[in-house]
Amino acid sequence: MTRTSLFVFSMLSLLSLSGCVSNSAKPLDYDRASGGGRYSILQDKAPDHDVKVDHLPELVPKWEPRSAGGNKSPYEVWGKKYWVMKSAKGYVAEGTASWYGLKFHGHTTSNGEKYDMYAFSAANKTLPIPTYLKVTNLGNGRTVIVRVNDRGPFHGNRLIDLSYAAAVRLGFQKKGLAHVRIQAITVPKGATYHPGLYTAGTSKKEVNPPIVLASEHAKEHHQPVKKSLSFNHLQAGAFSTKEAAERLKNRLIQVFDTQIKITIIKQSDGLFKVFLGPYSSDDALVLWQKKLQKAGFTKPIRVALIP
Template sequence: MIRSKLFFVLLLSAILAGCGTTSKRGGGGYYQDDGPDVNPPKNLQSIPNAQPRIEQHAPANMRPYTVMGKQYVPMTGNQPFRQTGTASWYGKKFHGRKTANGEIYDMYAMTAAHPTLPLPSYAKVTRPQTGQSIIVRINDRGPFHGGRIIDLSYVAATKLGLIGPGSGAVIVEAITHDDIRTGAYAQGSPTPVTIQSPATMQPVQDGYQSASTGKLTTISENSGVPQVYLQFGAFSAQQSANSLVDHLNQKISSVEFREAHVVPTNDLYRVQIGPYNSRTEALDAGRRIEQETGIVSSLAIR
């Protein structure tokens, strides 16, 4: 047991040393002294997703731990979880080394590192910018770098188109044991997390205005299906709305790929972001933006 604890401490130290800094070389972003393989296998896009199955969790993998003064508490295998933030990737520097789960890291396997998801477990990772999703097996801890929520293997990042930019906004959804038993992960989104919804706003007329260009753009008809937006304020002066739009767009690029716009309605200029596919997705985005900017939003349905 002592040797097991010592191994875990040393392993976390090694991970932290690799995750502490980043470097950009050859047009991509990755950990210092890390990077892609010189001769990667062909057809990486054809590598299949990880196949979820219920696996036992070693007690050592479920204990709380502390890195850089911050405590992390691993979750259980039946706990729904959804998180949005920045994904990065790790490659040849760690290829062949042991993961926090005691396995050997393979940069060409569909795996990932996460600070609190169970080891091992499975997650669906979606890139909102493209709508592309993958399924990975969580078998490592990290990243412990501010602003990043998950480290993808080299091939997982390749399939999401993140090798070039080095990082990007993603949605991480845990695939629970119940999802595996029912096959819900293969039918769509895993079990949703229930979040209380604030009161919705009244519908507003179609159209939004870009603060940077001042050009009014008409939003296309949505066949009567309501769309969900986040609203951050309503102003009688257009300049006040434009100022808030500029402030939001400067602050939220790391947590939200959608941009804020001005929506003119009657005598008011409303600052909104959207549309979102559901109230839950909008609420998740609103919480991320509030954490980043301190600005509270409400829901607007139109």
């Protein structure tokens, strides 16, 4: 599904579509053509089953070169020219988001990839491909990180077209449209992404850098702090008594059973701190942060423990 290469709808097609979807939650197809019969579905629609996205890990932005396809500038659609940005760094915008689904699932995107409506991807008219974005639904505060790999939407003044999975994560798949804020995440070459870092429009006060914690064992043996640390633990709480820390540990075990590895360490500040982990990947760590929040626990802090 390459928007820039599709044939443009005839005016008759546009009028007929406007009559049948104006009151529907389904995405509008004004910016998409029939493709000479390439699509087996005339009108885009949602899957015929409920889509669950809780199991999907958040995308981890990384540096990627511009793709060979999809970055021609300027390009023209319906007689209007669009100029692709040289860089997404610092880009923040608010506007209307829509989603696209089953009709385009499995078809080619502007950069030659296959559109997967069950992954977190997006289409935008002018951002470089690929670009990672943090998308916030301003109606409910939900967020998702997506990767732009396609062009569009070309209907009206819409800002972004999201995959169906991203719409589900943001909670507007039934409404069809949402008012969103998008923030580009531009990770420098060779750098590692951490939540909040490299995200446009995020002040330094909002960024929560990982916290380095030395265990009592490290303190006793006067081990120097290593330059390269693995921030692969979560701190779920800090208490003045061991009993309080044990209570949190027991609550976590009750909720998550044996899925969770918990350690209590008394630190040099005299507090008993409850740690979860270690986690083998950033995806797993972020997923558990979300699991704890969803279960009603305070958002745990990402930390590094010196053995």
